[in-house]
Amino acid sequence: MKEILLGVNVDHVATLRQARGTNYPDPVHAAAVAEHAGADGITIHLREDRRHIQDRDVYVMAKTLQTRMNFECAVTEEMLAIALEIKPAYVCLVPEKREELTTEGGLDVAGQKEKLTDAVKRLTDAGIKVSLFIDADKTQIDAAKEVGAPYIEIHTGCYADATTDEEQAKELARITEGVKYAHGKGIIVNAGHGLHYHNVKPIAAIPEIYELNIGHAIVARAAIDGMSKAVSDMRKLMKEARQGI
Numbered sequence: 001m002k003e004i005l006l007g008v009n010v011d012h013v014a015t016l017r018q019a020r021g022t023n024y025p026d027p028v029h030a031a032a033v034a035e036h037a038g039a040d041g042i043t044i045h046l047r048e049d050r051r052h053i054q055d056r057d058v059y060v061m062a063k064t065l066q067t068r069m070n071f072e073c074a075v076t077e078e079m080l081a082i083a084l085e086i087k088p089a090y091v092c093l094v095p096e097k098r099e100e101l102t103t104e105g106g107l108d109v110a111g112q113k114e115k116l117t118d119a120v121k122r123l124t125d126a127g128i129k130v131s132l133f134i135d136a137d138k139t140q141i142d143a144a145k146e147v148g149a150p151y152i153e154i155h156t157g158c159y160a161d162a163t164t165d166e167e168q169a170k171e172l173a174r175i176t177e178g179v180k181y182a183h184g185k186g187i188i189v190n191a192g193h194g195l196h197y198h199n200v201k202p203i204a205a206i207p208e209i210y211e212l213n214i215g216h217a218i219v220a221r222a223a224i225d226g227m228s229k230a231v232s233d234m235r236k237l238m239k240e241a242r243q244g245i
């Protein structure tokens, strides 16, 4: 069965740095260690409120990453200008609310097709592969196809936040159906948000998923075991899931 790729999100290395306004820990350093440990790519989310990743981190990583950058950002002129300047391999357009603790849901593509068609075209014309961070919802998947996005990233937050086995099974079924529906339409399907060492395998086992973007849980594990082991342990779980172990 095809290997599933791992994008390591280093946002929360920057959260620890911002907590004290120091210059350590450096997400640039963390990204290099994650790449050495086998990460297939590095994801960073430059939020409008700069609560964790800073502009400096983006510009430095644009020069130092050995794998590839998945630049997550809101659909604003400010962020599109930065993306068009650094030209990362990937841009993932995500919804953002300043008051949110973390990303709460998927982008409403269906409700802003014209704006997203324009953003996707501008980024694609610059040679950037565009992904849309959406819920496992057929209307949103159809809209993603309509606006020309070659990739989507299915939001796995409700699956991760489920409080009962029944709810988690229902969310897994919903994600699985959405992944297969999108794949059937020729979209390359990633997934992420809230995945950790005890819930990743059922998602990684979905054969049509191309890549998982995982951050908070890896950074948390790195605080105990180090980034290298945190990344290699996650990759091992994902590989086992694909092998049906």
Ligand SMILES: CC(=O)[C@@H](O)[C@H](O)COP(=O)(O)O
Binding pocket: 009, 011, 045, 047, 052, 072, 094, 101, 102, 103, 133, 192, 193, 194, 215
């Ligand atoms: C879009 C997504 O799921 C992640 O990038 C998530 O946003 C991590 O960053 P926060 O924890 O700041 O939301």
Ligand SMILES: NCC(=O)COP(=O)(O)O
Binding pocket: 009, 043, 153, 191, 192, 193, 194, 195, 213, 214, 215, 216, 217
């Ligand atoms: N798009 C998901 C991501 O980049 C990481 O989300 P999380 O693992 O930090 O919840």
